[in-house]
Amino acid sequence: MENNVQNTIADVFNEIAQGLESGNFGSRPRVGVTLLGSEHGEEEVLRGAELAQANDPSIEVVAIGTLTDTKLETVAATDPEDGHNKMDEMLADGRLDAAVTMHYTFPIGVSTVGRSTTPGIGKAMFLANTTGTSDMERISAMVKNTISGIGVAKANGIENPTVGILNIDGAHQVEKALNKLKDKGYDINFTQSHRADGGVEMRGNDLLQGVPDIMVMDSLTGNIITKVMSSFLTGGSYESVGEGYGPGAGKGYDKIINIVSRASGANVIAGALSYAGRCVKGNLITRVNAEYKAAENAGLSEILDGLTAAPKKDESAEKVKEPAKKAVSEAILGIDILVLEDAVTELWKADIYATSGMGCTGPVVMVAPEDEDHAREVLKKADYL
Numbered sequence: 001m002e003n004n005v006q007n008t009i010a011d012v013f014n015e016i017a018q019g020l021e022s023g024n025f026g027s028r029p030r031v032g033v034t035l036l037g038s039e040h041g042e043e044e045v046l047r048g049a050e051l052a053q054a055n056d057p058s059i060e061v062v063a064i065g066t067l068t069d070t071k072l073e074t075v076a077a078t079d080p081e082d083g084h085n086k087m088d089e090m091l092a093d094g095r096l097d098a099a100v101t102m103h104y105t106f107p108i109g110v111s112t113v114g115r116s117t118t119p120g121i122g123k124a125m126f127l128a129n130t131t132g133t134s135d136m137e138r139i140s141a142m143v144k145n146t147i148s149g150i151g152v153a154k155a156n157g158i159e160n161p162t163v164g165i166l167n168i169d170g171a172h173q174v175e176k177a178l179n180k181l182k183d184k185g186y187d188i189n190f191t192q193s194h195r196a197d198g199g200v201e202m203r204g205n206d207l208l209q210g211v212p213d214i215m216v217m218d219s220l221t222g223n224i225i226t227k228v229m230s231s232f233l234t235g236g237s238y239e240s241v242g243e244g245y246g247p248g249a250g251k252g253y254d255k256i257i258n259i260v261s262r263a264s265g266a267n268v269i270a271g272a273l274s275y276a277g278r279c280v281k282g283n284l285i286t287r288v289n290a291e292y293k294a295a296e297n298a299g300l301s302e303i304l305d306g307l308t309a310a311p312k313k314d315e316s317a318e319k320v321k322e323p324a325k326k327a328v329s330e331a332i333l334g335i336d337i338l339v340l341e342d343a344v345t346e347l348w349k350a351d352i353y354a355t356s357g358m359g360c361t362g363p364v365v366m367v368a369p370e371d372e373d374h375a376r377e378v379l380k381k382a383d384y385l
Contacts, residue, residue: 028060029280031273032075032090032099034083035065039262040238042067048269055270059277062096091255098256098276100244100269106132110250111145111219112259113152115243115275116229123210126153126161130222130245131259138218140304142174143181146188147300148249149214151291155282156275162191164202164212168221171201172336176383177303186298227261230268239264243271247279251292256284320345323353328366332375335384337363343384350378 033049035042046067053061053072064075064083075090077083084104090096106112111132117124128149135141146163153161163178165171182188191212192198195205202211207225217225223245230239245259258276260269292300335343340356340363347354347367352375355366367375379385 028058029097029277030060030062030095031276031280032062032064032087032096033269033273034077034080034087034099034101035063035067036077036083037080037102037262038264040265044266045269046070046072048264048266049273051266052270052273056274056277058281059273061273062090064090087257091257097280098247098258100258100260100272100276102260102262102264104248104257104259106248106250106257107253108133108136109144110134110248110253111141111148112246112248113145113149114222114226114246115156115271116226117242118208118210119229119232119241120208121210124243125210125212126156126214127222127226127246128152128214128216129219129249130226131219132248133219134250135304137308139170139173139177139307142170142216142218143177143300143304143307144250145219146174146178146214146216147291147295148288149216150188151288152247152249152279152284153214154291155284155287156278157282158213160189161213162189162211163200163214163216164191164193164206165200166207166215166217166221167201167203168217169337170218172334173307173338174216175200177307180303181295181298181300184298186295186300227263230261231263237263239268242268243275244268247276247284249284249288251289253288254285256280320348323348323351326353326368328353328355328368330367330369330372331357331364332367332372332379332385333364335363335365335379339384340365343379343382346382346384347375347378350374352378 035045038045042065046063049061049063049072062073064077064086068074075086077086087099087101091099111129111134114127114130115124116127126149128145134144150161165174178188190200193202193206194211195203226245230242234240239261247256247258256276256279258272260272343365344354344356352371357364357366
């Protein structure tokens, strides 16, 4: 008992001393980093770890690998697998609060929320998501990526983050699903594209400008964008900008493990360590679970079920005849490319001549000016808009 009291007192005085030195009072998150596996060698990762400790005294960095010539606390590991094992053990028994590593396998349902810096104006932006898989169905995964992204952003001090959806296949369906969640009470703060026609779907210009706090996409797209954003100055072999691929996030996931690439340089390693530390201090796990609970209260499960339900077979589809052709000059936006031809067929059923096309901002249905209002009514009723 006496020893426990003495240890507690010693810890308190140690924290006070560290606080006086750094200006940060309270317990510091212990964040581990595995050194082995980098394409640039252990020395580069260690340099990033030392840089993080020098720039961010609010965390305590622990280096896991073969190098010991450092002022940082070190843990011996012989190869990448051993490093992961040591990291997992230390996370499990509380010796680490979070970790940064390379090439980590997350369970299905968990994917990472990256944090990149835009090349033009240096604005930080969360990319939801960048590695892992939130759901086996792509559109459902992007809906979940949004929820995870909001939780991560809140854990990093942004209480009302803005959300935009990258204009890729499935973006319209994701927007519809998120609007259903919002209508039923889930709080989503959509932003608008900086392009003249606006909208929640973000163009490449918006990506480079960092228009939303959270840019939603599938994880494969996010992985590519992270690599491009982080190595645009280096020709691709060395990631020099940003904070890596982010922490794994998902309903019920109880670890804070941030991912970096084997091509990540010291600056990115340092940023990832600080990012992980902020996630600890911002109660990431609690925040993400709270977002999923709020979304579920707004009908998330039912909305996702609707996305994955097999479409009803229309026995009369083969009998739908093309209406009399006419000049079409009005473009109806907002229909996902995956159901574009189905939308045209729906209009044909209503005896409205329509064609499909692809405009600068995505897929369009073209109709005659005199048919536009009626066409929009038909498409809304059939849930294409």
